[in-house]
Amino acid sequence: MFTYTLTLLPSMMKGLLTTLGVFFITLILSIPLGIIVSLGRLSKFKLLSKMVEFYIWVMRGTPLMLQIVFIFFGLPIVGITFDRFTAVIIAFVLNYAAYFGEIFRGGIESIDRGQYEAAKVLGLTPYKTFRRIILPQVFKMVIPSVGNEVITLVKDTSLTYIVGIGELLRAGRIASNRDVSLIPLALVGIIYLFLTAIVTGVFNKVEERYSYYE
Amino acid sequence: MILEVEGLNKSIGGKRILKDISFQMEQGDCLAIIGPSGAGKTTLLRCINNLEKCDSGTIKIDGSYLCKDNNGKSLYASSREMAAIRRKIGLVFQNYNLFPHMSVLENIIEAPIHVLGIPAKEAKDRALELLKLMGLEDKANYYPFQLSGGQKQRVAIARAWALNPKILCLDEPTSALDPELRGEVASIIEGLVEKEMNILIITHDMAFAQRVANKIIFMEDGQIKEAASKEEFFNSYQNSRIKRFVSL
Ligand SMILES: Nc1ncnc2c1ncn2[C@@H]1O[C@H](COP(=O)(O)OP(=O)(O)OP(=O)(O)O)[C@@H](O)[C@H]1O
Ligand SMILES: [Mg+2]
Numbered sequence: 001m002f003t004y005t006l007t008l009l010p011s012m013m014k015g016l017l018t019t020l021g022v023f024f025i026t027l028i029l030s031i032p033l034g035i036i037v038s039l040g041r042l043s044k045f046k047l048l049s050k051m052v053e054f055y056i057w058v059m060r061g062t063p064l065m066l067q068i069v070f071i072f073f074g075l076p077i078v079g080i081t082f083d084r085f086t087a088v089i090i091a092f093v094l095n096y097a098a099y100f101g102e103i104f105r106g107g108i109e110s111i112d113r114g115q116y117e118a119a120k121v122l123g124l125t126p127y128k129t130f131r132r133i134i135l136p137q138v139f140k141m142v143i144p145s146v147g148n149e150v151i152t153l154v155k156d157t158s159l160t161y162i163v164g165i166g167e168l169l170r171a172g173r174i175a176s177n178r179d180v181s182l183i184p185l186a187l188v189g190i191i192y193l194f195l196t197a198i199v200t201g202v203f204n205k206v207e208e209r210y211s212y213y214e
Numbered sequence: 215m216i217l218e219v220e221g222l223n224k225s226i227g228g229k230r231i232l233k234d235i236s237f238q239m240e241q242g243d244c245l246a247i248i249g250p251s252g253a254g255k256t257t258l259l260r261c262i263n264n265l266e267k268c269d270s271g272t273i274k275i276d277g278s279y280l281c282k283d284n285n286g287k288s289l290y291a292s293s294r295e296m297a298a299i300r301r302k303i304g305l306v307f308q309n310y311n312l313f314p315h316m317s318v319l320e321n322i323i324e325a326p327i328h329v330l331g332i333p334a335k336e337a338k339d340r341a342l343e344l345l346k347l348m349g350l351e352d353k354a355n356y357y358p359f360q361l362s363g364g365q366k367q368r369v370a371i372a373r374a375w376a377l378n379p380k381i382l383c384l385d386e387p388t389s390a391l392d393p394e395l396r397g398e399v400a401s402i403i404e405g406l407v408e409k410e411m412n413i414l415i416i417t418h419d420m421a422f423a424q425r426v427a428n429k430i431i432f433m434e435d436g437q438i439k440e441a442a443s444k445e446e447f448f449n450s451y452q453n454s455r456i457k458r459f460v461s462l
Contacts, residue, residue: 117265118311122325122377123300132328136315213314214359 001183008175008184015171016191021085022157022167026092027150033093034100035135041105052101059098065159067091072163084163096153103145107138140210147203154195168192215274216241216412217262217381221283222271224254224261231257232268233436239381239429244403244413246423249433255416256308258433259383262414263305264296276302276380301330304374308385310366312358312373318345319354322373330377337376344372348402364395371402375411382406383414388422400425424448 040052059067072087082090111134119129158169172188175181217239224232231254239245247255260266262273264280268288273280278299281288291299313321322341326332332340345351348368358366367387374382387403388396396419403426407413417423423430423444430447432440440447 112311114307114309114311115313118307118313120265121263121300121305122373123297123329124325128328132324133313140315213357 011171015166015168018165018167019157022160025089026096029093030096031100033097035104037097037101038104038108056098059095064095064156067095068159068162084165088160088163099149103142107142111137143207151196151199154199216276218274220272222268224268231436235438237431237441239412243429244407244427245429246427247416247431247433248423253433254436255433256385259385259416275299302380304377304379304382306370306374306384310370312366312369314358317355317357318369321369322376326376341376344375348372363390381412381414385416388419396422
C-alpha cells in the first residue's frame with residue numbers, strides 16, 4: 001500500500017501545483033482588488049457605491065460554481081471565450097474580491113474618526129492617511145476574518161474540477177477510477193488538510209507579528 | 215495678531231452652537247477658554263482647526279485667511295492655501311488620538327517626514343530632543359497602549375510641537391489627569407509659552423487657567439460672555455454667573 005501511494009505521488013504533485021497556482025494567483029489579485037472594492041463601497045459617490053454594492057450582492061449571493069460555469073461555458077455563447085485557467089482565475093478573483101471587500105469595509109468603518117482627524121490636523125494627505133494610518137490598523141483587525149476566507153479558498157480551488165483543469169481533486173479522481181481504490185481520494189483529503197494547516201499556521205504567525213500593539 | 219476670529223456662527227442639525235464669536239490672540243498669548251459643559255468650546259476649537267466648517271464669519275491665522283466672511287457666508291481657502299495654513303496651527307485632542315500602531319517616536323516623526331519632508335535622521339533627533347523636554351526620553355520605543363494618560367498627553371503635545379506651529383491648541387489637557395500630573399502639564403505649557411509658542415487652551419480647571427494663561431475667555435451657551443486679561447478676570451467677577459463658575 002505504501003508503494004502504491006508512492007506511485008500516485010507524481011500525478012498528485014502535478015495536481016497540487018495547479019491547485020497552488022489557482023490559490024496564489026487568486027490571493028495576490030483579490031486582496032488588492034478587495035481593498036479597492038471596499039473603497040468603492042464606501043465612496044461618497046452614490047452611483048459608484050451602489051454599483052459596487054450590486055456587484056458584491058451578486059458575487060456573494062450566487063454560488064462560485066455557477067460563476068465559474070457562467071464564465072467558462074456561458075460566455076462563449078455570446079462570443080467571449082477564455083481558456084480554462086483564465087476563466088477560473090477571473091471567476092475566483094471576482095468572487096473573492098467581493099468577500100475581501102466586505103471584510104475590509106468592516107475594518108475601515110471600525111477605525112475611530114479621531115484617527116482621521118489626527119492625521120488631518122498633522123497635514124497628512126488623504127492618500128497618506130489611508131496608506132500609513134488607516135490601512136495598517138485595518139490589516140491587524142481583519143487578520144482573523146481574512147484567515148477564515150483564505151482557508152475557504154484552499155478548499156474552493158477544488159471547484160476548478162468542473163472545467164477540467166488537472167488540479168488535485170481531478171488527479172485523485174482519475175487515479176481512483178483507474179485503480180478502483182479509495183486511497184487516492186484519501187490522499188487528496190490529507191493534502192488538503194496539510195494545506196489548511198499551513199494556512200492556519202501562517203495566519204497565527206501574522207497575528208503574532210501584529211500583536212506588538214493593542 | 216496671530217489669530218483673529220470675527221463673527222463666527224455655526225449650527226449643527228439646526229441648533230446654533232456658536233453665536234457671533236469674536237476674539238483675538240496676540241503674539242505671546244496663552245489664551246484660556248473656560249465655560250460650562252456644552253458651551254461650544256470644543257466646537258470653536260474644531261472650527262479654528264478646520265475640522266468643522268463654520269457657517270459665517272472669518273478666521274485669520276498669522277495673516278492668512280482660513281475662511282473669510284462674504285455677505286454672511288464663510289468662504290474657505292483653496293486646498294493648496296489650506297495646506298500652508300494647516301502648518302501654522304497644531305491641535306492636541308482631548309483623547310490624544312495617538313496612532314496605536316506606531317511607537318512614540320514614530321508618532322512624532324510621522325508628520326515631519328511625510329508632511330514637511332524633513333530627512334528621517336533629522337526628524338528623529340528633533341523628536342528625541344522633544345521627548346527629553348517632556349521627560350519621556352526612555353519611552354521613545356513604547357507603544358501608546360503602554361503609556362499612562364499623562365504620558366500620552368505629553369506625546370500628543372510633542373507630536374503637535376514637532377511641526378513648529380505658530381499656535382498650539384489643547385482641548386482640556388488636564389481633564390483626564392490627577393492633580394500631580396496637572397502640575398506637570400502646566401509646567402510643560404509654561405515652558406512652551408517661554409519658547410514663544412502661542413497657546414490656545416480649553417479647560418475646566420480654574421487653578422490651571424490661572425497658572426498658565428494671560429488672557430481668559432468665558433463662554434456660555436455658544437457665546438463669549440467675558441474676555442479679559444487674567445488679572446482683570448479673576449479680580450473682578452462682575453458677572454455673577456462667572457463668579458459661580460469660577461468658585462466651583
Ligand atoms: N456633531 C454634533 N452634532 C450635534 N450636536 C453637537 C455636535 N457637536 C457638538 N454638538 C453640540 O454642541 C454643543 C457644544 O458642544 P461642545 O462639545 O463644543 O461643548 P464644550 O463646551 O466643549 O463642552 P465640554 O466642556 O463638555 O467639552 C453641545 O450642546 C453639543 O451637544
Ligand atoms: Mg469639549
